[in-house]
Amino acid sequence: MAPMTSSARPLLNRRLAEFGTTIFAEMSALAASTGSINLGQGFPDTDGPEEIREAAVRALRDGRGNQYPPGPGVPELRMAVAAHQERRYGLSFDPDTEVLVTAGATEAIAATLLALVEPGDEVVALEPYYDSYAACVAMAGGTRVPVTLRPHEETRDGVTRRRFRLDLDELRDAVTDRTRLLLINTPHNPTGTVLTRAELTEIAALAVERDLLVVTDEVYEHLVFDGAEHVPLATLPGMRGRTVTIGSAGKSYSFTGWKVGWVTAAPALVSAVRAAKQFLTYVASGPFQYAVAEALTLPDTYFEEFGADMLAKRNLLVAGLAKAGFGVFEPAGTYFVTTDIRPLGESDGFAFCRALPERAGVVAIPNAVFYDHREAGAPFVRFAFCKRASVLEEAVERLGTLAG
Numbered sequence: 001m002a003p004m005t006s007s008a009r010p011l012l013n014r015r016l017a018e019f020g021t022t023i024f025a026e027m028s029a030l031a032a033s034t035g036s037i038n039l040g041q042g043f044p045d046t047d048g049p050e051e052i053r054e055a056a057v058r059a060l061r062d063g064r065g066n067q068y069p070p071g072p073g074v075p076e077l078r079m080a081v082a083a084h085q086e087r088r089y090g091l092s093f094d095p096d097t098e099v100l101v102t103a104g105a106t107e108a109i110a111a112t113l114l115a116l117v118e119p120g121d122e123v124v125a126l127e128p129y130y131d132s133y134a135a136c137v138a139m140a141g142g143t144r145v146p147v148t149l150r151p152h153e154e155t156r157d158g159v160t161r162r163r164f165r166l167d168l169d170e171l172r173d174a175v176t177d178r179t180r181l182l183l184i185n186t187p188h189n190p191t192g193t194v195l196t197r198a199e200l201t202e203i204a205a206l207a208v209e210r211d212l213l214v215v216t217d218e219v220y221e222h223l224v225f226d227g228a229e230h231v232p233l234a235t236l237p238g239m240r241g242r243t244v245t246i247g248s249a250g251k252s253y254s255f256t257g258w259k260v261g262w263v264t265a266a267p268a269l270v271s272a273v274r275a276a277k278q279f280l281t282y283v284a285s286g287p288f289q290y291a292v293a294e295a296l297t298l299p300d301t302y303f304e305e306f307g308a309d310m311l312a313k314r315n316l317l318v319a320g321l322a323k324a325g326f327g328v329f330e331p332a333g334t335y336f337v338t339t340d341i342r343p344l345g346e347s348d349g350f351a352f353c354r355a356l357p358e359r360a361g362v363v364a365i366p367n368a369v370f371y372d373h374r375e376a377g378a379p380f381v382r383f384a385f386c387k388r389a390s391v392l393e394e395a396v397e398r399l400g401t402l403a404g
Contacts, residue, residue, distance in 0.1 A: 015138045022131060023369045027353065036357040037395045039317075039383040040365045042189070042336060046388060048254035049295070049302070056258070056291035065286025071278060073101025073262070077289045080296035081247070081262050089232050091240075097267040100274050103284035104259035105219045105248040110136045111277035112215050112244050112263065113183075117142040121180035126166065128370030128377055130189050130217070142180065146372045147171045149191050151329065151340075156226070161330045164191040164338070168202050175206065181213035182206075184233060187220040190370055190382045191338050192331020194228040201236055208238040213269075219248040219261070220334040222303045225311050228332040234264070241266045244273065249292040251335075252303075254386075258288040310335055310385070313392055317385040320396025325403045326381075335386040338367060342379045344402060349381050360398045 010017065024041045031038035047053055059065055065074065072078060078095035085091040093099055102108040109132055117123060119141030125133050127146035137144045149164040175182075184203065186195040195203075207214050216233045224230050234243040244265040250256035263273050314330075317337055322328045327340030346352045349366030357363055367380035385392060 015141065016135065019135050019138070023365055024131075027363050027365060030354070030357050031363040034357040034361070036361045036363045037387075037391060037398065038363045039385070039387065039395055040353075040363040042384045042386060043256045044254040044386045045391060046254065049298070052253060052255070052291050052295045052298075055294045056288050059287035059290040064290050065288070067286070069283050069286040069289060071283055072096075072274065073099070073283075074286075074289045074293070076293040077101055077260075077262075077296075080293040081264065084296045085232075085264055089235055091232065091234055091264070093264050094267070098264060098270055100263040100270050100277065101289060102261040102263060102277060103281045104250060105217065105246050105261040106132050107259075107277065107280055107284075108246045108248075108261045108263050108273075109133065109215070109217065110139070111280055112246070112273050113137055113140045113142065115272040115276035116140075116213060116215075116244075116269075117180055120178065122176060122178045123181055123183055124171070124174050124179055125183040126185055126188065127372060128190055128367055128380075129183075130185065131369060133183060134372070137183075143178075144372065145174050145179070147174050148371075148373060148376055149188070149193055161226075162327070163329055163332060164188075164193045166193070166195065166199055168199065171203070172206055175210050175212070179210065179212060181215055183215050183217070185217040187218075187224055187228075187230065187331075187333025189220065189334050190336050190365075190367055191329065192334050192336055194224050194230065194333040197229065197231045200231050200233055204233060204236040204239050207242060213242050213244070214239065215244045215246065217246045219246065219251045221247065222252045223307060223310055223335060224333040225307070225314065226330075226332055230333070244269050249288075249295060252306075253292070253295045255288070255292075258285055258292070260285045260288050260292045313385045313387070313389060316389060316392050317383060317396065320392070320399060321383065323403065324396070324399040335384055337383045337385060339381050339383065340379055341381055347379050349378055353381060360401055362395050362398050 027040040078099040082093045082095045113136040117140035121142045123137045123142045124145045127148045152165045221230045248261040325344050327343045329338045353366045365382045368374045368377035371377035
């Protein structure tokens with residue numbers, strides 16, 4: 001039955017009209033219907049540390065978090081987030097006024113943009129970008145201004161790798177009198193780029209010069225490779241009071257379904273974000289907040305072992321993709337690999353990904369969905385390597401049929 005409406009006006013408001021079903025839903029459904037290996041959506045196929053899972057069970061049994069937790073998040077988690085930022089980066093945050101727990105990083109992004117962006121404000125974001133950025137800017141009534149990361153070759157320690165790089169001049173030129181904030185993601189999904197200290201210093205100087213707010217999505221902070229360094233923007237001169245930093249437990253501890261994220265920022269910024277967040281979920285993930293608080297106290301050896309495991313998986317998939325004939329951009333961070341399908345005689349990422357399950361029994365994501373400039377992303381396809389080694393080995397074997 002058609003929905004009842006008093007006019008011919010479309011039901012979906014114009015701000016969201018350009019956003020249909022996400023590519024992740026489409027490709028995951030395709031993986032299920034064809035029995036393909038799903039290297040599209042970025043979630044691990046194994047759980048994180050057993051002691052952290054048991055901490056969640058213990059919280060459930062002890063009745064902690066089974067009812068509404070405090071709006072800002074349980075004190076134990078807010079204190080653990082603050083301690084983590086201090087221990088890892090030397091950033092001091094007041095757990096009561098400068099830390100806000102959210103329903104994953106996605107809600108943190110939504111609440112932050114809804115809180116800080118007025119209709120007509122411009123938001124400069126690095127393209128390609130996580131798909132929720134565009135939708136959240138639209139819901140806030142802002143105008144997104146993409147600055148495109150572009151392919152290049154870099155040589156370090158005698159090794160040449162293909163990666164994506166930010167053009168700082170292009171970023172500077174994108175800022176106008178209507179720019180409200182910069183939306184920065186490092187380590188960057190989907191390209192795997194990790195912005196250098198020098199690049200971030202230039203971004204910080206631009207923000208100070210033009211009096212801009214900066215939102216930094218740092219959910220892959222613990223997944224950097226090949227000697228790359230994750231530098232929180234808030235540590236740089238002039239940035240502590242103008243930066244909203246977004247973190248997440250899902251990517252660092254392989255419990256993506258728990259949906260526990262957080263915001264750290266100066267009190268006025270946290271207060272603004274909380275004002276929007278309280279009308280989204282208000283609170284979420286009660287028992288899991290206690291478990292994540294314990295996860296944040298794990299020794300640094302946990303992150304070292306986690307990173308080493310992901311590096312081995314990255315290398316396995318990168319080698320297999322190169323052997324299959326893809327042009328491979330070796331990521332310096334995250335758990336995604338971007339590839340170029342033109343060496344395979346292809347140029348349309350959408351068509352390639354929709355055909356790939358039948359051709360090779362593997363699902364990937366067309367990078368064009370992460371671009372405003374769709375043509376710039378057309379030949380690129382993203383694969384996730386946060387899977388068991390045996391699954392990656394099977395995927396590589398299947399993809400090897402493309403080389404013929």
